[in-house]
Amino acid sequence: MYSIKEITIAFLGLFLALGVFNTQAQQTAKDKSLEYEIDGMTFGMPEAEVFTEDYDGPPVVGEYVTMLPNLKPLDYEGNKHHEVRIDIIAQEIEVADGVRYRAWTFGGTVPGPVLHVREGDRITFTMKNRSGEEVTITEPTKEGAPFMQQVAGNNFMDAQPATMAMPHSMDFHAGTVAKDDKWRTIAPGESIKFDWVANYAGSYIYHCGTPSVLMHTAMGQHGVVVVTPKEGYPTDEKVDKEYVVVQSEYYLRKGPGELYQYDFEAAQNRNPSHVVFNGHQTILHDQPLKANAGERVRFHFSNNGPSGTSSFHVIGGIFDRVWLEGHPFNEMRGMQTVLIGSSGSATIDMIVPEEGKYILIDHEFADAEKGATGTLKAGPRK
Amino acid sequence: MKILSFILLMMACVTGLSAQHHHEKDSAPGARAINSQHSLYHLDAGWADHRGDSLALSDFRGEPVIAVMFYGNCTQVCPILIQDAWRLYSMLDDSERASVNVLAITFDTENDTPERLRAYAEREQLDIPGWHFMTSRPASVRNLAMMLGVQYSEKSDGHFAHSNLITVLDKQGRVAIRVEGLNQPMDEAAGTIRSIINNGEL
Amino acid sequence: MIMRFLTNIAPVKAIAFVAFVMAPGLAATAAAQARQVPVPSGSFHSVMPEVKGEPISVDAFYMDATAVTNEMFAAFTAENKQWQPGEVPSVFANSKYLEHWNGVRPDYDKTGANRPVTHVSWFAASAYCQWSGGRLPSLNEWEYSAQLMDFDSPEEAGRFTARLMGWYSSVDTNKSAPVGSTGIETRHGVKDQFGLIMEWVQDFKPPVADGLSLDCGTVGRMQQLGNAYSYAASIRYITRMSYRPVTTTATMGFRCAYDINDKPETATAKQ
Numbered sequence: 001m002y003s004i005k006e007i008t009i010a011f012l013g014l015f016l017a018l019g020v021f022n023t024q025a026q027q028t029a030k031d032k033s034l035e036y037e038i039d040g041m042t043f044g045m046p047e048a049e050v051f052t053e054d055y056d057g058p059p060v061v062g063e064y065v066t067m068l069p070n071l072k073p074l075d076y077e078g079n080k081h082h083e084v085r086i087d088i089i090a091q092e093i094e095v096a097d098g099v100r101y102r103a104w105t106f107g108g109t110v111p112g113p114v115l116h117v118r119e120g121d122r123i124t125f126t127m128k129n130r131s132g133e134e135v136t137i138t139e140p141t142k143e144g145a146p147f148m149q150q151v152a153g154n155n156f157m158d159a160q161p162a163t164m165a166m167p168h169s170m171d172f173h174a175g176t177v178a179k180d181d182k183w184r185t186i187a188p189g190e191s192i193k194f195d196w197v198a199n200y201a202g203s204y205i206y207h208c209g210t211p212s213v214l215m216h217t218a219m220g221q222h223g224v225v226v227v228t229p230k231e232g233y234p235t236d237e238k239v240d241k242e243y244v245v246v247q248s249e250y251y252l253r254k255g256p257g258e259l260y261q262y263d264f265e266a267a268q269n270r271n272p273s274h275v276v277f278n279g280h281q282t283i284l285h286d287q288p289l290k291a292n293a294g295e296r297v298r299f300h301f302s303n304n305g306p307s308g309t310s311s312f313h314v315i316g317g318i319f320d321r322v323w324l325e326g327h328p329f330n331e332m333r334g335m336q337t338v339l340i341g342s343s344g345s346a347t348i349d350m351i352v353p354e355e356g357k358y359i360l361i362d363h364e365f366a367d368a369e370k371g372a373t374g375t376l377k378a379g380p381r382k
Numbered sequence: 383m384k385i386l387s388f389i390l391l392m393m394a395c396v397t398g399l400s401a402q403h404h405h406e407k408d409s410a411p412g413a414r415a416i417n418s419q420h421s422l423y424h425l426d427a428g429w430a431d432h433r434g435d436s437l438a439l440s441d442f443r444g445e446p447v448i449a450v451m452f453y454g455n456c457t458q459v460c461p462i463l464i465q466d467a468w469r470l471y472s473m474l475d476d477s478e479r480a481s482v483n484v485l486a487i488t489f490d491t492e493n494d495t496p497e498r499l500r501a502y503a504e505r506e507q508l509d510i511p512g513w514h515f516m517t518s519r520p521a522s523v524r525n526l527a528m529m530l531g532v533q534y535s536e537k538s539d540g541h542f543a544h545s546n547l548i549t550v551l552d553k554q555g556r557v558a559i560r561v562e563g564l565n566q567p568m569d570e571a572a573g574t575i576r577s578i579i580n581n582g583e584l
Numbered sequence: 585m586i587m588r589f590l591t592n593i594a595p596v597k598a599i600a601f602v603a604f605v606m607a608p609g610l611a612a613t614a615a616a617q618a619r620q621v622p623v624p625s626g627s628f629h630s631v632m633p634e635v636k637g638e639p640i641s642v643d644a645f646y647m648d649a650t651a652v653t654n655e656m657f658a659a660f661t662a663e664n665k666q667w668q669p670g671e672v673p674s675v676f677a678n679s680k681y682l683e684h685w686n687g688v689r690p691d692y693d694k695t696g697a698n699r700p701v702t703h704v705s706w707f708a709a710s711a712y713c714q715w716s717g718g719r720l721p722s723l724n725e726w727e728y729s730a731q732l733m734d735f736d737s738p739e740e741a742g743r744f745t746a747r748l749m750g751w752y753s754s755v756d757t758n759k760s761a762p763v764g765s766t767g768i769e770t771r772h773g774v775k776d777q778f779g780l781i782m783e784w785v786q787d788f789k790p791p792v793a794d795g796l797s798l799d800c801g802t803v804g805r806m807q808q809l810g811n812a813y814s815y816a817a818s819i820r821y822i823t824r825m826s827y828r829p830v831t832t833t834a835t836m837g838f839r840c841a842y843d844i845n846d847k848p849e850t851a852t853a854k855q
Contacts, residue, residue, distance in 0.1 A: 165833035167826030
């Protein structure tokens with residue numbers, strides 16, 4: 001039999017546990033009054049909060065948030081509740097040799113940071129409209145997402161702080177919520193915070209939804225969320241490399257000074273000045289993707305537009321598996337080219353045949369010649 | 383010994399259960415994220431009401447306030463809005479009503495003079511204690527609308543396009559609850575008023 | 585009594601003293617007197633018409649020829665200490681209010697002379713205009729005045745609009761220009777309604793009567809006029825509508841309007 005002392009301690013421990021558990025539950029119990037499930041998916045998120053905060057820390061926070069083309073592996077089982085921040089800031093960036101402009105961005109790059117989650121994960125997202133503040137993204141910082149260290153170590157857009165106070169908003173295509181609540185426009189200096197659940201697998205664009213959306217997206221406010229399916233894809237065991245590649249357009253013309261600026265007539269006429277992978281005309285040539293012969297490379301490919309389509313092909317290869325919009329149910333096999341509309345995506349497996357160079361390309365050559373190309377450099381078979 | 387363990391076990395269960403109960407009481411009645419830190423009584427302009435009295439907004443400090451904005455020549459929408467304010471007011475019992483002021487503020491500062499407002503109040507049978515139909519300089523009305531979050535603009539024909547809102551202010555003049563639109567249920571707002579009356583500051 | 589005391593010291597010193605005391609007041613008055621111009625009554629086609637297809641009429645009014653400058657706003661805050669940075673409650677302006685100033689005075693070394701005042705909230709702008717005997721212009725007054733520009737040809741109008749769109753997407757707030765310097769002027773002499781700053785108006789967020797929510801289709805719905813000018817205007821409307829009355833930014837300033845009855849000469853009556 002246990003002694004009185006042991007029993008008392010056990011009960012006191014029980015109190016403590018109950019107290020902690022209840023505080024935890026109390027926080028989430030308050031929020032879950034509207035939630036419900038259908039087919040295992042969660043809907044009915046609590047109302048977004050719009051508020052003012054004094055935050056001046058790193059603009060990108062979150063364990064699984066990285067810079068293109070990197071994807072942070074999901075090193076956890078089941079689902080997780082992520083706390084993510086991506087602030088809106090203006091930055092002066094280079095998008096092609098000799099072409100710099102003052103961009104509107106999420107997190108400081110165009111496209112913005114890549115968020116990696118699992119189907120069913122919940123994300124508590126905070127965003128401050130810091131478009132009127134000068135924010136530097138190139139100082140290495142221990143706080144903040146892996147994105148911050150990656151940008152600091154590889155500032156290929158030569159990002160410089162800039163200011164251009166404008167109202168902005170966020171629209172996560174991966175989130176299923178009421179747009180008049182969560183995708184609200186906030187004024188410069190305001191912040192918004194809301195929860196969303198990644199109910200479906202795939203690669204989803206996120207972009208600013210403030211009108212003119214053509215302008216806000218063309219000015220740089222877009223990025224992707226990669227939602228890995230709960231059960232994964234059939235070939236997961238065999239994948240050796242994973243890369244995120246995003247195609248997008250710029251509509252720029254020379255401004256009065258050194259910098260370029262938005263050419264709205266070109267945008268309305270669907271006549272981009274540059275069509276690029278990962279935001280920069282030559283980055284995937286200057287910093288090619290790497291693999292070895294015989295390896296299975298997985299591309300998470302998105303076309304963020306704002307207006308164009310992409311006929312995505314890799315010169316020298318054939319896509320072994322293509323999951324349209326990244327859903328395991330939408331499997332196609334043996335495709336030479338995948339047609340992706342604006343905001344669409346595909347998860348693509350390709351077997352690298354032999355050592356040498358492979359060119360990622362939008363096979364609509366009017367796009368390719370404006371920069372929609374990249375290099376995959378393959379080493380010998382290991 | 384055994385009794386002690388039993389008592390401790392009971393206490394554990396009760397703590398667990400009461401903490402559970404504590405959740406439900408804590409869940410706020412879904413009030414929208416308003417910036418309720420800001421008191422409207424920062425606005426120090428002078429107002430005139432339909433009785434010809436000169437007032438400041440801060441004169442109403444210390445008791446809850448129902449605020450609604452309208453204008454006299456508005457024939458279709460404003461009567462419904464004023465009716466909605468009356469409906470909220472009627473949900474309160476006599477002693478609660480004695481502690482509440484209703485401010486009906488006009489957009490139409492040019493036409494809705496105190497005399498016109500008095501005629502309006504009498505016609506609507508709302509010239510009753512606690513109800514104030516008010517006007518001021520155009521800029522003061524605009525300032526108040528800005529703080530309440532009411533949008534309005536004057537049209538070419540002298541009418542006003544406007545959003546519809548009923549607001550409850552707490553004893554310090556901070557926004558406690560907003561009810562947007564017409565013909566809205568007022569139960570939550572009535573509950574808020576009662577809380578303010580009973581709980582002090584809110 | 586004070587005069588006798590002063591004249592006892594020495595008449596010259598007295599005069600000097602009085603002049604010294606009055607000078608800032610005179611300077612302030614001078615600074616606060618921007619030139620006002622009459623804008624005659626008329627009508628215009630708005631991107632947010634009251635009745636689809638019909639123009640909006642606007643009564644005659646006076647408008648500041650140029651935006652309110654740091655100098656002018658400094659005269660206002662000197663006389664109204666509750667509007668100095670640090671004194672203004674957060675209910676009337678956010679924490680960046682007048683952040684480009686050096687404490688309670690402008691920093692002319694940093695910003696330059698005769699620049700439009702920015703980092704002011706709607707409440708501050710409205711208070712200034714009331715102090716100077718006027719008010720903020722209404723949205724329709726401002727927009728009506730802005731489109732009273734003459735172009736030599738449709739091509740010139742097109743070039744202007746392209747320039748305007750460029751400005752809306754890339755204004756460089758580190759390089760501000762003095763008021764009156766953009767070269768953009770209406771036929772009545774109102775300057776820089778474009779190209780310098782965004783400006784507060786009385787009803788910057790008009791009631792959304794027909795359910796015009798700020799969504800991707802909003803710009804399309806505003807294209808009743810089918811020309812590039814209306815596209816630029818819709819960007820301006822949407823941006824302006826998205827602010828809050830406490831918002832302050834480096835691109836947001838204002839100018840004042842005056843009712844026809846409150847003619848500019850009576851602006852001295854503000855004291």
